[in-house]
Amino acid sequence: MSEQLSQPAERQKPSMFLLDGMALVFRSYYALMSARMQTQSGFPTGAIYGFINTILKIEETYRPDFLVVAFDSKEKTFRHEAFPDYKAQRPAPPTDLIQQLGKILEIVPAMGIPMLKRPGFEADDIIGTLTKKFEDRCNLFLVTPDKDFAQLVHDGVKLLKPARQNDEFLLYGAEEVKSHYGVYPEQFLDMLALMGDSSDNIPGAPGIGPKTAANLINRYGSIAKIYENLYELRPRARESLLKSKAALENGRFLMTIKTDMDIDLTLDDLKQKSPDLDFLLPLFEELEFRTLAARFKSSPEKKNEQAASDADLEFNFGANVDPNFQFAKKQPRDLGNYTLIQDEDDLNQLAEKLGSLKEFAFDTETTSLTTLDAELVGISFSFAPGEAFFVYCAESALSRETAIRVLKPILENPEIGKIGQNLKYDMLVLKNYGVRVQPVRFDTMLASYVLNPDKTHNLDDLAADHLGLETVKYADLVGKGKSEKSIYEVEPKTLSDYACQDADVALQLKNVLEKALGENEPLKKICEELEFPLVGVLADMEHEGVRLDVAVLKTLSETLGTELGRVSKIIYDAAGEAFNLDSPKQLSEILFEKLKLPAKRRTKTGYSTDVRVLEELAESFPVAKQILEYRSLQKLKSTYVDALPNLVHPKTGRIHTSFNQHIAATGRLSSSNPNLQNIPIRTEIGREIRGAFVPSDAHHTLLSADYSQIELRIAAELSGDPTMLGAFQNREDIHSTTAKLIFETDEVTKDMRRKAKEVNFGVLYGIMPFGLAQRLDISQAEAKEIISQYKEKYPMIFSYLEGILDKARASGYVETLLGRRRYIRDLNSKNFSIRSAAERAAINTPIQGTAADMIKKAMLGIASDIHKQSLRSRMILQVHDELLFNMHESEVDILPELVQREMIEAAKAIGIRNVPIEVEVGTGANWIEAH
DNA sequence: GCTCTGGCTTA
DNA sequence: GTAAGCCAGAGCC
Incomplete structure (x- = not known):
């Protein structure tokens, strides 16, 4: 049949709108939550109002020929039978929503709208079955906020999703599904299975999120094909998939929407009837829906009326609220017993309790991940599982100064152990307010790392892994990206629940992880004697920072700029045109297509242009040598010379890296933002960058101490x-x-x-x-x-x-x-x-890891000496086998010897007996001279 | 704006 | 051949 003939025929088809009732009710409930709609007597009405308006909006906008609402049944479904954990984590709906649902189930039929419910099935299955049944005869629109329905989309079946902000709808055909979710509807189930669905408690493959799932599906086509090509994947993804094979099959089954239920209905059965005004009008009166009532009175079928007038939203917030009806409180969820504290009396009471404890967990809420810029918003505390307190000390009756004054002695009390997730962060934030938190009794992130370094160690993952808890995510509070709002805009109680949960979860995790560590004495000791004490040492180093001589880099940048201009001109002349030298793609086109140089190796995307290839080509083609020179100069300029000055913190005039204690699988530290463990040294021009790393002032010099041939020595010892x-x-x-x-x-x-x-x-x-x-x-x-x-x-x-x-x-x-x-x-x-x-x-891990353990031990010894002797010198960097110090002039006779001694002592302390350890020390006015 | 790739820096 | 992190480009949103 030709296009011309099929098109009008298509248009003739009646339209059928299938509404996912429960999901839309939920959406209305949360969308109107902040409006707190309720009747004078305190009966909640937001969800009812929102849901009716959704239906009216569809009727007005699309004038459907058929409109059907499907609801889930209360009974357990076949999915629960197949998988007992299905939706197991899901908290019971709030009671004020259940109250409203009862009314909705009466109102929908009274509006004359066919409503379907089947014991043992979910709304999804009813919609799936109706879709299958009527897709040949109708144009179908599945109205739901749930992306899972994308699996049903094809010709004549589209998704109508309520938009995020406004009350418009977004229409998704196959192409929109692809562009929005990354895969076509046919592949959607496979992608869902990979991702899993935490809200339904369907696991998926850990570590594989929407992006990776879509990528994998696009690359291989299906889950089955992915498994055939597992060896091509990165180890983390591969391991995750290997472990998850059965879970994925199960998840795919659970997420498959049934299309073959036994539903015996004809199109006639689904015709809309006229509304039962005798029932609806009194009910709307009771619910105080005055404009809605008016609309139905005048003409329920009319389309040109104004949608959702604000009139219904105007009454009853604030003034006339029944004091016994506490809307916000009626959300049991999975939260513990959490208390928001925002006045001094309550704070004092909490402080008294905290002061009497041996240990407690805490967590800070701030405005920034960069600790030096972070303003303290509040601190949560937990000392009993399921119970926590949040001291809110911003924009409230309780000032930050008061909170700090009361809590400082407790946070600094060496007799009271501090428990938390990534305590270094909290310590650094509090340092800005003059609080020196001690001692680190237990860091859950580090405990997890020591137990299995290859895992991920964020709090949400740990809670899921060890406690089976689905936590509230930070993004749930403030959103993400462009629309992320300030933490100050979050309702104090909402923020409190989030913060309390983090402290509570940290405390509960400590109990679980400590038990796991108890089963392995060496790991327990590594935590308690190495990693936990190191937290404070690293916090001090990061806080101290390194001074950078920006002028040195500025000169260097100009030199490099000139050189780069010169070299690129030579290359462009050889190429016969100018192009983007930083683009491997363009470069390979020039080299291997235009200039016809012999290609050596391929990458995934084209011909390789890396060092090895260029070095080989350089023997016969001078342009390759020029490109290598361009590359190395450009790298130095962009990564170091031009980037580092921007990272000098305005408050301190220094660079403050982060030392990550939980990343490297061997036990090493890593450094980021910026990485100060890969500052150039090999080439002459690269080394000049180290000349910009200088002591804090004229009374200091840099001291560098490094282990000589440490890994080979360790190999000698171990073997x-x-x-x-x-x-x-x-x-x-x-x-x-x-x-x-x-x-x-x-x-x-x-x-x-x-x-x-x-x-x-x-x-x-x-x-x-x-x-x-x-x-x-x-x-x-x-x-x-x-x-x-x-x-x-x-x-x-x-x-x-x-x-x-x-x-x-x-x-x-x-x-x-x-x-x-x-x-x-x-x-x-x-x-x-x-x-x-x-x-x-x-083979490498025991050697690299033993060296890492050794230098960590040395750092602890040195930090302890510096503290005990009240020295003015500071440890500022660690580069795997080297330590760098900002050394005070009064200590030039003691520090080098002290550092050397502790570094050698550390070798003995970790059990090195047979190989001599040598430490080379040097001092100077910059890092080149010292090293 | 986010994620991946190729390339390159360190120990 | 081990262990990391960052940059620019490119592709997708």
């Missing part, structure tokens, strides 16, 4: 290899010694030493002939030969590595010398590259 231990004991240059041994010569050339150095590093990273060959640009056969020489000379290194792998295969984890654990999956994978990657991680 007990006598040759390598001997080399270190004799203070030999380890790379030269290795060269001597593997090349069997006393005349070690520079090149031999370079190769030996690579091999030594290779050992730490889980050496493989292939990798070494690549790295040294030699054949795999040569690489194999070198490795076998190494094995012969340092036999115990290799037997140690084999032992690690055996143990890991048997137990599923590897450990540092202190007993810090990391679980390693995939050691038995049939896929070579996956298995090899797992083996390399297994």
